[in-house]
Amino acid sequence: MEAVTASLVLWAKTQALGWLARNWGKLVAAGLAVVGVATFLAVTAVSLVSSNGQVTEAANACTELGYSVDQAAYRPPPVEEKPTVPTGGSVPGFGPDDAAEVANAQAIIAAGGVAGVGRRGLIVAIATALQESGLENVDYGDRDSLGLFQQRPSQGWGTAEQVRDPKFAALAFFGGPTSPHFGHATGKASPGGLLEVSGWSDLPITVAAQSVQRSAFPSAYAKHEERAVVIVDALAGDMTSTTSIGSTSSSGGKQTSHTQQAVTTAAEYRASGVDIDSFCSTEFELASAEGPVAATSGKVVQAGEWTAPIQSQVTSPFGMRFHPIYHESRLHAGTDFHAAVGTSIASPTRGVVDQVGWSSGGGLNVAIAHADGVKTRHLHLSEALVKPGEEVQGGQPIARSGDSGVGTGAHYHFEVHVDGEPIDPEPFMRKHGVNLRAWS
Structure with a gap:
């Protein structure tokens, strides 16, 4: 019996060594792949937190670590820097020669109704367009920037013809499921619009707009808020009561998105390989x-x-x-x-x-x-x-x-x-x- 057992053990060893000899290259490649994936996840963890709409959840961990967004540091431009709101036109907020601008504003507001962004989203969009183009559908801009929102074809916002289509441009700015750039596989628009910005409805206009536009003049949007409010209230009618999917409601103060996740602690982020400390120091x-x-x-x-x-x-x-x-x-x-x-x-x-x-x-x-x-x-x-x-x-x-x-x-x-x-x-x-x- 011992001889039979010894023979079986020798046979098993021989088979195992033979299999390793034939497959060692695959094993090494698999090991390197596992290490590579782990390294990639660790390096890009902060990116994943941002891109997957988890900023709100991560903010809870940042609060736990002692971070808070200091609203006192945000100061809109002084009153004297705000442009004068035009008067005399057929619509409040416009002058007598602003028919084209009125039509463009109406196109933005109609797109906002489709996107379901509510009054706040419309105000952000109109203020953004006032800063970027003066509500003129321009065919020029910085580098290849075009249209009401100065969107760049080279950055994936659409063709030159598309970004100069007010409806197309506005839906792209709003983002979400009605954006021409929405990906059903990812569940978000890319380039991302306003609805991809976590907690956008609670942000100052200049921050919400900048999160979409990536402008070199991030504080410039706030000075158009007064006029944007006048325009939206004049043109939007009853649609301003609409609340966007995933936005913050005016009553509860919490996100209404059905995708909201449970609060994750800083320790849990670290355990999963996320450098939450670096995320907090950069995001906030x-x-x-x-x-x-x-x-x-x-x-x-x-x-x-x-x-x-x-x-x-x-x-x-x-x-x-x-x-x-x-x-x-x-x-x-x-x-x-x-x-x-x-x-x-x-x-x-x-x-x-x-x-x-x-x-x-x-x-x-x-x-x-x-x-x-x-x-x-x-x-x-x-x-x-x-x-x-x-x-x-x-x-x-x-x-x-x-x-x-x-x-x-x-x-x-x-x-x-x-x-x-x-x-x-x-x-x-x-x-x-x-x-x-x-x-x-």
């Missing part, structure tokens, strides 16, 4: 600790010394991250701080103003050249207080923070460049005696 750049935002110390430091350009909470560090607007992994070349519009920004040390300019991503920005090949850049500003060529002292106010350029809201972005290359500001400043996280 207005998040701050309890208490008001501190400005600079206002103290001018001696030559050679360094000081923090702002005394506030760090909301997003230097390094690779999933960009909350462009939805791709890219280098975040500086450190972000919580800062309401108008917060004072100081020069971190003595230097000469190298540039005061504008970029589509960074908005209004100031660059200062310091000693030893060091340059600091200050982005997303609302006002520059210095001019190129001007010598500044450490601690001297050089600008006021804002929300210009591309971003999810008002904040301050600080960069340090050495010999032309961006480096992490936090360790650099620590070497110079400044802890940028002292107020976090």
Whole structure:
């Protein structure tokens, strides 16, 4: 019997080794695939949270971690910056020569009725079209932008002819099941419209519109709200009582979407491979600790010394991250701080103003050249207080923070460049005696 058993064991080993010899390549490939999938899921977890409409659920976890959207940091443009509401036309909110604009507004409102976005959605759409095109169906724009909403064919919004069709353009802006870009397999429109923005009906107009448009001037939409309200109330009639699928109702304050998921904790997100901490710091750049935002110390430091350009909470560090607007992994070349519009920004040390300019991503920005090949850049500003060529002292106010350029809201972005290359500001400043996280 022992001899038979030994023979069977030897035969089994031989068969197993033979099978491994024949299939080892497949096993290695399968193992690599599993590792690759796991790595992909970990790297893109933040993307999946955003793209699958789970921002509201993730926000609960962010709240658990101490984050909150600071509405005090959102400030609409001053009254004097708001355009005058035209009068004298056949419809309130329009002038006597605005027949074409009235027709375009009617087309948007009709599309909003089909999409079921209610009064709030109509106001967002009309305000957006007023900013983008003045409600004119234009055949020109930035790069290949066209039509009422300046939608770009190269970005998947449709052909040049389609985006200049008011009904097509408006349905694309609203998104959801009636969008020409809706995918039944995914259950959402791509490019995404207003209905793809989680909690859009509770957002300020400038934030809701920017979430769809990705404009270089994200705060510009708010100034058209007053006129948009007049136009919608004049043209929409009874359809403004409609509430969109998945929007926030006026009575309950909770989402009515049948796809709403249960609250997921931060621990559960981490256990599933989602870097919820990075998600919160990027998605909620207005998040701050309890208490008001501190400005600079206002103290001018001696030559050679360094000081923090702002005394506030760090909301997003230097390094690779999933960009909350462009939805791709890219280098975040500086450190972000919580800062309401108008917060004072100081020069971190003595230097000469190298540039005061504008970029589509960074908005209004100031660059200062310091000693030893060091340059600091200050982005997303609302006002520059210095001019190129001007010598500044450490601690001297050089600008006021804002929300210009591309971003999810008002904040301050600080960069340090050495010999032309961006480096992490936090360790650099620590070497110079400044802890940028002292107020976090």
